[in-house]
Amino acid sequence: MIKGIKGVKDLLPEETPRWRFIEETARRWADRYGFHEIRIPIFEVTTLFARSIGASTDIVEKEMYTFQDRDGTSLTLRPEGTAGTVRAYIEHNRGAVPVPQKYFYFGPMFRHERPQAGRLRQFHQFGVESFGMADPRSDIEVIALLWRLLSDVGLQGLTLEINNLGYPADRDSYRPQLVTYLKQHESHLCSNCQRRIEMNPLRILDCKVPECRALTEQAPRLADSLSEAPRAYSAAVLRGLDLIRIPYSLNHRLVRGLDYYNLTTFEVTAMNLGAQNAVGAGGRYDGLVETLSGPPTPAVGFAVGLERIAMLLADSAIRTSAAKAVVYIAAFGEQGSLAGLSALEDLRVCGISAVSDFRSSTLKAHLRQADRLGCSFTLIIGDDEVTKGTGILRNMVTKSQYDLPLAALPTAIQPLLTIS
RNA sequence: GUGGGUGUAGCUCAGUUGGUUAGAGCGCCGGAUUGUGGAUCCGGAGGUCGCGGGUUCGAAACCCGUCAUCCACCCCA
Known part of the structure; x- marks a missing residue:
């Protein structure tokens, strides 16, 4: 018997109504917020992902499905949706279109990871990208869309966490401070984090081991070494969320795994999801369009994991017109x-x-x-x-x-x- | 890549210190109703016990290997 590939699942007719329900409500909310659907290819040249996600990230280093085209060029099955969307934005010179360029997409993503609860090798995301506006209101708009759609789908026990990463320069000045602090207390860190001091010190802030958490509680904070502009920006975002009554909590430990984020980052987590408890996450990525040789273009976006939503969704929450024959x-x-x-x-x-x-x-x-x-x-x-x-x-x-x-x-x- | 759990009927699972013919519930098919569904009763079909090797008079059970799957680490949506 030929079987499906590890970490790649079939969605049988019994479960597709649940997926359609999720997709339909996501579409409805995207529409209300003025986002328009974009459909981008499932594979791209490898360098697109290497340059956007970051050459030294786990995704690029060891999780991509990469293969040679017949002429020898290296192609990769998309591990996420932002890179391709940005590429399309640049290639079609969408910055020249006079109305705001706000896109949403659905589709499968591919990462070679060990399958686990809420994590597959082919998984599906709904994502949103808003280009061209360096205004806190566009961060707020995107976060609001994420929150409202997850609430409308009927998920319980969600938490929205926000942080501000500042600009790359802010992190560059912060990182040595953090490393100095961590090295003083290295012996109290878990072995994983000891290794991370050199590799990825910011990640230590997100470690789940209680000893590490206690230690990083006293560590110098990124927020304290932010320059004036990011502070003001962050304050404006939070003020706006208060105004439209989106509940959030600040989490200075929240660091994202992709290199392109700056300023606002956020994540929605759920209980009852096992270890992989992030339902959706995103942030601002003002430098990315330029890194990919486009014009300087501010942008914000997020992505949600559709199978994680599907896992959390109670059967009773599914409202869909059943397609039964009469x-x-x-x-x-x-x-x-x-x-x-x-x-x-x-x-x-x-x-x-x-x-x-x-x-x-x-x-x-x-x-x-x-x-x-x-x-x-x-x-x-x-x-x-x-x-x-x-x-x-x-x-x-x-x-x-x-x-x-x-x-x-x-x-x-x-x-x-x-x-x- | 690392660690742990689990593989027995379509599904969920029993299976004693190794013992002869591997069970249950649900589901499925048929009959009671020669042309009227769901309920009930009766009957029936369905299994290389994941795969390969080993130990043994004898293995679903014990040992080794392997594959699959789940969970966790790592990382992420």
Whole structure:
């Protein structure tokens, strides 16, 4: 048996309604906030991701699905959506379009990680990118969209955490301070964090080990070494969130794993999600368009993990128009089967959804299937009905039955269907 | 990449200190109802016990390997 690839899941018909519900509400909210859908390719040249995400990040160093095209160029299955969106923005000179460029996207992303609760190798994100506005209100707008859509989907126990990373220069001046402090207390750090002092000291702030947390509580804070501009910006963002009543908590430990973020960063986490508890996260990335050889362009965005939302979503929260067929055709016998075939087609062509199970050969088996499929009506057509020229329409709830002329089925059936 | 848990029927799981024919519930199919669904009763089908090797008179069980899967580390959505 050929099996699916590790960390790559099938979404069977039983679970797609839950996904459609999530996608539909995300679309609705994106629309309300003035974001428009963009569809970008699933693979790009490798250097796009290396340059945007950061060559020394885990994603680029060891998690990308990279392969050679036939002419030898290195291509990569997208590990996230921002890089491709920015590339498209630059390539099509969208900065020249006079209206704000605010995009949203859906789609699969690929990262070669060990699968775990809430983490797959092919996973799906909904993301948003807002280009061209260096105004705190656009950060607020994006955060509000994230919060409202997650709330509307019906998730409980969410926390929005915010931090401000300042500009790269702020971090450059902060990092040595932090490293000096950490080295003084190196022996009290977990072995992981001892290693991280050199590799990625900011990550130590986010360590879950209690000893490390206690220690970093006393550490110098990035917020204290921010210059005037980021402080003012941060204050404006928070003031705006207060104004529109988006609940948040400050988390000076929040550092993002992708290199391109600056100023505002944020993350929404959920309980009951296991170790991978981030549902959505994002931030401002004012330098990225320029790093990818575009014009200087401020930008903010976020991405949410769709399978993580799906995990959290209670069945009761799913509101979707169930796509159940209305009429079941119970056709049996030699003549009945043929008459049933044309009845099916007649109804479908007239816009009535109709189904049958061609394996069933007895009326009993047909009715059982009609029941399972949740059809409200069954049209019974056996050889007897064919000779009479009438089918029997059975209301599966009231059990009342009517004779209908097979020759004019759609017009005869229509009023009976709408009554119930 | 590292660590731990779990692999028995379509699904969820039992299976005694190793013992002869591997079970249950649910589901499925059929009958009671020769053409009327859901409930009930009766009957039936369905298993290379993940795979390979080893120990043993005898292995679903013990040992080794391997694969799959889940969880955690790392990292991230």
